[in-house]
Amino acid sequence: MTRTRVVIVGGGFAGYHAARQLTKTVDHGEVDIVLVNPTDYFLYVPLLPEVGSGVVDPRSITISLPGTLPNVRLVLGEVTTVDPDGQKLSYEDPEGNTGSLSFDRLVLAAGSVNKLLPIPGVAKHGHGFRGVPEALYFRDHVTRQIELAAMTDDQRERDARCTFVVVGAGYTGTEVAAQGPLLTETLAARHPELRDQPMRWKLLDLAPRVLPELDERLSRTADSVLRERGVEILTETSITESTEDGVTLSGGEFVPTRSLVWCVGVRPDPLVESLGLETEQGRLVVDENLSVPPYPRVFACGDAAAVTDPSHPDRLTPMTAQHAVRQGKLAARNVAASLGIGTFATYRHRDLGFVVDLGAGKAAANPLHIPLSGMPAKIATRGYHLAAMPTNRLRVATDWALEAATTRPRVQLGLVRSGSVPLDTASPELPQLRSEPTSSEADGSSGGDEARR
16 A cells, blocks of 8 residues: 655754654555755754864764664655645755655655845855754864964964954854853963963944844853853954955954854755745745645745744744744644644644853853743753753763763764855855754844854
8 A cells, every 4th residue: 555655854853853753653554755855954052152162972862763763664855846736856865866756745844044145255255053063163174273373483373373353242152152262261271382372252243232032141141141252242343354364344454364164044944945835934935833834734834934933923933943943843743644644733832941051160041931041041951952962862861971070071072074164055165064953042133143052
């Protein structure tokens, strides 16, 4: 007997939870669930800054798809085209081979990619923070800059290599800027040549304060921690150009640096635009059941879907993990309902608050909208992450314990080169790095960075 095939595109927060929920709902003798994703893991994105700073091992935040999604068939690949009329799609696997899949139901959860602005040099000289390769590259790059700075006698070169510019003071940028000085302090301590060398970290944003989407009290907490660590916070400021020698700020100042970390935000995966279907703010228009008009057998969720925010009917839900998880589960429920299993439902959401890990015992959080700082916020933040992760909790907790009891790893692995982590993730000449959301919202910055929460 031919089984009904449900294909899910994307293994990020929305796609992963859609697949997981569907496995609990349908009869696997009658329904074939296929997940198409470029990697064989679900990435817990909120902890990427801790991977980049050497606190958490990258394997701790990568969740095996075959290992945690029983009865789901994994197809490794990037979906290139979707034909909703013919109910089939095409994909390209990691070795460049092409294939196709037919479907009876389709869930589009393709996630998001880096958001670029038309600023000269940014795509070439900047690097984002959306996946494991980028986090590993960041750690190697910072380590390399400190080591090269120690080698040179040219003070101007040394200053440039010891200056790090982070653009975007949302969740990701704030966490990277908070963790950065702790990393460079550890790295510089083993080089006597750098004993009196300042390590400069600059955090830029066009907003009037860091974490502009959060309560002002939490923003002040993060601001205070950053300034205590020597981070230079430049609000209402961006860059107008990036070169191999540095960046030009919007005020005209040129900052010599070899390090530009781009955390401005995200945008829907280019696959969404290529479908030729109706979009709103670059996301697929969906009805109350998350199906894509005029195709009742096609559903969309997460960053790919323009879902109305129940608490703000005039807005779309932010591109956050909190919404992606719930929309993924709802899409699974409604797919099952379309197959005659259960009933349809509409999107409901309760905001559980936000958490931002600032490293070294510091955090800012408002779980259930109770503002916290200091150690209570740290406990709430780490407790949330452990609760939100599907598996690997013991591994992450062990990494945190080791970080508290030992020194951070201080070597370059050399596994990821600059060309392997292009900021322009939609560039046809370079490998695409797509991952779906989350910085750490208890359950999403400026410019769309909220996809991390």
